[in-house]
Amino acid sequence: MSFLDKIRACNAWDPAAFVPFLLDGERLGSLRQSALEQLRRWPEHFRICTDRIEWINSPADFAGRSALLAEVVERLAEEGILSHLHGELYPVTAAGRDQARCLIDRACAPFFGMRAFGQHLNGFVRTRHGIEMWIGRRSADRRLYPRRLDHLVAGGLPHGLSLGENLRKECHEEAGMPLALADRALPVGAVTYCRDSERGLKPDVMYCYDLELPEDFQPSCNDGEVEAFYRMPVEEVRELVRDTDEFKLNCNLVIIDFLIRHGLITQTDPDYLEIIRGLRAPLP
Known part of the structure; x- marks a missing residue:
């Protein structure tokens, strides 16, 4: 892989x-x-x-x-x-x-086959050992990707809510995050992909955010969508994305984008340019 x-x-x-x-x-x-x-x-x-x-x-x-x-x-x-x-x-x-x-x-x-929009947040902590990422495990009753790994916060963007309003809502529901902390999330771009799924075509846009969290932050799920949280060294996350199918499929793209921006996939990687191009796929 x-x-x-x-x-x-x-x-x-x-x-x-x-x-x-x-x-x-x-x-x-x-x-x-x-x-x-x-x-x-x-x-x-x-x-x-x-x-x-x-x-x-x-x-x-x-x-x-x-x-x-x-x-x-x-x-x-x-x-x-x-x-x-x-x-x-x-x-x-x-x-x-x-x-x-x-x-x-x-x-x-x-x-x-209509375009859908979502938000994915990379929640991470800087420790003396390096970057660690907060990862959630989806609940067993999820209709899609039950018990697969997921971002700390990720969700769809319904009509009628701004990006900021929806991100605050998702941060509270999925991670029990105070609004003041959620508002520190940094917009870092967007990832696009188009995939033939069992339900039809998914030409999707995911707005991406980085949020550096305090070391004593402890997430809690308020909507039942996550059954457990883990704080993992970013190198372990990188290996899980590269070598396994543990993550919900589209989360891989947002994490790969994070790894590139933080120098954890290097410019010497033989696939580097193709990886970068692949994160911004054209949508029909």
């Missing part, structure tokens, strides 16, 4: 297996053929072509488009085509969160 293996695993998809989902010529998503076929039952709303699917006769306003899309996904969920509804709304956009055309339930975004 290698760092590149983890990057490639997050970017494994065949563009030929998906068709664009268009609204007024703008690509808002990418659907598998099987997903496309499910939308044929709404011919008044979706025009199926050989190389694309067009959202036609859509309401002109944000709320109307959101309501129509909600009706569609609720029907698909009732029939078991979609596994569940999350209850959290994501922006539907071809660009940034502030350019949303409507909203969709978080759990349904991959079915339509």
Whole structure:
């Protein structure tokens, strides 16, 4: 295994297996053929072509488009085509969160191959032995990646919350962190990837943060998503990312980015430039 293996695993998809989902010529998503076929039952709303699917006769306003899309996904969920509804709304956009055309339930975004946004925080401590990172182990009842390792704080970005507001919320829920401490997190960029998953295409953006924590900080989970926390030497984290599948898949990318920025993957690594390029994959 290698760092590149983890990057490639997050970017494994065949563009030929998906068709664009268009609204007024703008690509808002990418659907598998099987997903496309499910939308044929709404011919008044979706025009199926050989190389694309067009959202036609859509309401002109944000709320109307959101309501129509909600009706569609609720029907698909009732029939078991979609596994569940999350209850959290994501922006539907071809660009940034502030350019949303409507909203969709978080759990349904991959079915339509719609862009999703999240935040991942690298919580670390500087000790006399070097950098140590706080790592969480996901609870056994998690629908995705149960009991896999995860960041100290990581979560999706719902519509209607700013980056700062959502990060404070996630820091409190997932690590019991005071707001004053959460506000010390430093934005350090973003990682992008596009992956064919069981639920559909995931063209995702993860905003990344570093937070240097006091040595006496002890996280506590308030939302039940994490069953244990560990403070690990960063070299051990590096080996787990490189050599195992212990981490939730997309966490690997954010940690690799951290390792590069802190000189723990060096410029002499033969894969160095390819690793850097792979952390900023183009999104459809």
